[in-house]
Amino acid sequence: MFSQYFGNYLLNRGLIRPDQLTDALEYQRSMRLKLGVIAVNAGYMTPAQVEEIHNMQKKADKRFGELAVEKGYITEQQLEEMLATQKQGHLMLGQALVDRGHLTIEQLQEALENYRKEYGMSSRQFNVVGKDDSLQIEQIFRDHGEALLGKLYSDYVTLLIKNLIRFVDDNPIVEINQFRSDITAQWFVSQEIYGKINMFTAIACDRDVFVKFAAKFAQEDITEPDELAQASVGEFLNLHNGIFLVNMSNNGVELEMNPQQVEQNRTLANPGKAYVVTCHMTWGRFDMILV
Amino acid sequence: MSSNRPTILICDDSLLVRKKMKDCLKEYGDFNIVEASTGQSSIELFKQYEPDLVFLDIVMPDKNGIEALKEMMAVKKDVKVIMLSSSGTKSHLKAAMDAGAHDFIQKPWEKSQIEHIIRNIF
Numbered sequence: 001m002f003s004q005y006f007g008n009y010l011l012n013r014g015l016i017r018p019d020q021l022t023d024a025l026e027y028q029r030s031m032r033l034k035l036g037v038i039a040v041n042a043g044y045m046t047p048a049q050v051e052e053i054h055n056m057q058k059k060a061d062k063r064f065g066e067l068a069v070e071k072g073y074i075t076e077q078q079l080e081e082m083l084a085t086q087k088q089g090h091l092m093l094g095q096a097l098v099d100r101g102h103l104t105i106e107q108l109q110e111a112l113e114n115y116r117k118e119y120g121m122s123s124r125q126f127n128v129v130g131k132d133d134s135l136q137i138e139q140i141f142r143d144h145g146e147a148l149l150g151k152l153y154s155d156y157v158t159l160l161i162k163n164l165i166r167f168v169d170d171n172p173i174v175e176i177n178q179f180r181s182d183i184t185a186q187w188f189v190s191q192e193i194y195g196k197i198n199m200f201t202a203i204a205c206d207r208d209v210f211v212k213f214a215a216k217f218a219q220e221d222i223t224e225p226d227e228l229a230q231a232s233v234g235e236f237l238n239l240h241n242g243i244f245l246v247n248m249s250n251n252g253v254e255l256e257m258n259p260q261q262v263e264q265n266r267t268l269a270n271p272g273k274a275y276v277v278t279c280h281m282t283w284g285r286f287d288m289i290l291v
Numbered sequence: 292m293s294s295n296r297p298t299i300l301i302c303d304d305s306l307l308v309r310k311k312m313k314d315c316l317k318e319y320g321d322f323n324i325v326e327a328s329t330g331q332s333s334i335e336l337f338k339q340y341e342p343d344l345v346f347l348d349i350v351m352p353d354k355n356g357i358e359a360l361k362e363m364m365a366v367k368k369d370v371k372v373i374m375l376s377s378s379g380t381k382s383h384l385k386a387a388m389d390a391g392a393h394d395f396i397q398k399p400w401e402k403s404q405i406e407h408i409i410r411n412i413f
Contacts, residue, residue, distance in 0.1 A: 059397055059398070059399055218307050227306050228307060228310070230306075231305045231306035231307040231308070232307045234305060235308060238350065238377055239399060241377070242376065242378035242398065245378045246378065246379050246397070249380035249382065250381075255380070257350055257378060259304055259350055259351060259352045
């Protein structure tokens with residue numbers, strides 16, 4: 001998650017461009033060993049067990065290691081060993097940006113220091129973040145996301161990043177901005193959440209991204225914004241919002257949602273307090289609108 | 292349609308979900324498959340076809356899946372209805388089970404879950 005948040009910070013400050021960040025993340029990812037690979041190499045798990053855990057991750061908001069321990073495939077101690085192995089093979093985002101020539105070391109140091117100051121992080125917190133693989137990171141960034149967005153939206157965006165990673169792209173980058181002007185989109189998929197909290201959520205994008213999004217999520221050969229494409233992007237939003245509702249329910253807040261709607265060439269007038277989360281995917285860019 | 296094949300009713304407003312479910316069911320048997328995309332049409336098709344098994348979404352246009360489930364149970368009390376929803380909240384789980392659902396599957400489902408249900412019921 002650190003990569004997503006720090007990447008977002010660098011983008012918003014104009015220190016790097018989205019394509020540079022995507023490039024660095026791809027490079028970073030290529031250098032990072034996956035826990036499943038480590039587990040198989042160590043003889044702790046079979047490939048079938050790894051596949052089973054990957055499938056479980058699609059609907060459980062949990063990490064690979066956590067689920068593998070729960071299923072009894074590995075012990076806590078084996079998980080620690082695996083994480084240590086992963087850390088050795090892991091390249092930090094900052095290092096990746098430097099290696100790929102998108103930032104100098106001096107620029108990176110300055111950005112990291114400004115980031116730390118801006119978000120009021122203690123040195124201890126920042127050291128945790130620097131290791132980039134601690135369970136504490138998510139909580140720290142959740143806290144800072146809350147400062148920026150408020151708890152509700154922060155939880156929503158954190159889950160969105162996870163679901164984008166699970167279902168449609170390994171390296172999504174999000175830019176969070178205030179909704180400042182009307183938004184017109186070729187394709188607009190929306191869903192309302194209601195109950196103790198009311199939210200309007202929508203995915204807005206152009207035709208090309210809509211089709212690619214649909215094909216990725218459905219894992220089907222979709223080349224036109226036809227009925228199947230509309231069902232696919234709609235189902236992603238429905239699935240994401242459904243998991244959000246389950247998380248809220250587990251925290252004692254029961255919410256409901258309306259069926260999703262797909263519209264073409266819609267303009268959404270600036271509704272006042274709202275956010276636009278621009279999601280940079282490896283295959284294109286779309287906006288998630290939160291009102 | 293052949294009368295000796297079991298009939299399965301898939302109720303979901305998403306064409307994608309219905310397609311994936313049909314593709315999956317084909318792997319596990321020879322079924323008459325009927326599709327509904329709204330809560331109201333689910334009930335109408337349920338009465339018309341008297342299916343042996345129903346996969347029922349919760350968030351649907353017209354009428355939600357919990358209401359549809361209650362109406363189905365009133366028509367045929369021993370029908371096996373599997374709720375299939377992305378919003379497996381505590382209140383939805385309780386409402387579905389109270390209304391007589393046979394099982395509740397949180398989306399996204401796995402083929403093995405569908406296979407397990409098919410093997411148990413048929």
